[in-house]
Amino acid sequence: MxxxxxxxxxxxxxxxxxxxxxxxxxxxxxxxxxxxxxxxxxxxxxxxxxxxxxxxxxxxxxxxxYPLKQKKKLALVLDPETQAIFNGIFPYTKDISSFDEIVVDNHLTCNVERSGIKITSPVNGNLSITAIITTMCKFGTDCTKSTDWTASVVILPSEDLEAKRFNDPLDLHPYYYYGYGHKCKFSLLTSMHVFVLGIHSEISIDGSWGSEENWEEKNEIDVRVKPADYCADKLGIPDFTGELLFKYVLNYLNPTLQHNGDIQLKERIDELKVRGDIPTDDSQQHLWYYAWNYIFNTGKSTI
Known part of the structure; x- marks a missing residue:
């Protein structure tokens, strides 16, 4: 051991x-x-x-x-029609090279990663949209042996992106409240938050998991979704929907949660596939897309 x-x-x-x-x-x-x-x-x-x-x-x-091998991200497999649309957008996509640092409470052990792209309209070079993905992994203190993962996918017109707050200069990543009577779970959600994910895992201080019922309750996966059709329409690309735009952002940036945070989400998605609640096909979609699509179609707030 x-x-x-x-x-x-x-x-x-x-x-x-x-x-x-x-x-x-x-x-x-x-x-x-x-x-x-x-x-x-x-x-x-x-x-x-x-x-x-x-x-x-x-x-x-x-x-x-015995040097550790770097894990390779799973390549996403798209249907030919979708891949053809994406190929036409790639030349108009530019990575955002750097972001201002997000300030986190010094008493917390927290890892933050942020990436983003700017997509210029192929039919109007003066119009563009920006997509920014933020992931955060927060470890509890000695008194609370827990881990919180949060992820947000923000898509908005580029002209609406501006510095607003000190702790998160872009004011993009929502706070995630778990327990303590909080019902909203996420703060400051707006139409630009196309996808927001929160996962909380916890063990008691004596090292026991407690009852099976408590285990399930303490491992709910909170998800909030919004349509992205407004930003997709601004690009002026025929038949380019908000769903395709969200797929494109995930396909381009291929994000993951730090420290194996996606494991619980993958297990839950696999369970839903087995039950038939999530359809399976030959394409390999990003894990977050399955979650977004499931919540969007069912109206639920947890997986």
Whole structure:
């Protein structure tokens, strides 16, 4: 178990061994698929916290002998008609090279990533839209062994993009409220938030998961969606709908949640496919598209 934990810790190694160690433990207990390894970690959480935390020498030795391979993102497979439309838009798409930093509470261990593109209308060079994807992974404190993942896909006319607030200069990524009587879950949602995702995983301080009913409740996946037809229409491309625009943004940027955060979403999507609630076909859509389409068609707010 100790060797497995050390190997799992390797990607998290930093100058702050205490933080790295706790983050690795939380990841093991909250993000891995159900099985003996995670159950062992959960059942023995207090004991694992007492293990020797000086793992740098072991980790560096393993890294030098067995370097980790970078995971490749799954290539999306589109139907020929959709691919032909996308091929016509690629020349008019430009990556946004940099963003101002998002300021996060210093007391939280949080990873934030942001990427974006600008699409200029093929029929009017003065018109363009901007799509920005933000992902955030927030680890709880020693008192709350939890992990929150949030993701947002914002699509809006480029002229509407402006700096507004200090903590998030673009004022784009909504706050995610879990528990404490919050019913809205997400703050500041507007029509530009085409897709917003929130995942909360939590274990109790004594290392037990609690009842199966509580497990399900504590792992709901909150999703909010909006149509993107307004921005799609601005591009002036025939038969280019908001749904295709959302697909295009995901196809181009191919985002993922940090630290295996997509695992729970993938499991839930697979369950819905087995039940027939999500149709399956030969194309390989982005995981977030399946979630967006399911929520959009059912009107639900959780998966």
């Amino acid at each position: 100790a060797i497995a934990l050390e190997r799992y810790l390797i990607p998290m190694i930093s100058n702050n061994q205490e933080t790295s160690y706790n983050m690795a433990l939380v990841k093991i207990c909250t993000t891995l698929t159900k099985g003996w390894f995670r159950q062992f970690a959960v059942d023995n959480y207090p004991q694992l916290l007492k293990l020797d935390k000086d793992l740098l020498s072991i980790a560096n030795d393993i890294i030098s002998k």
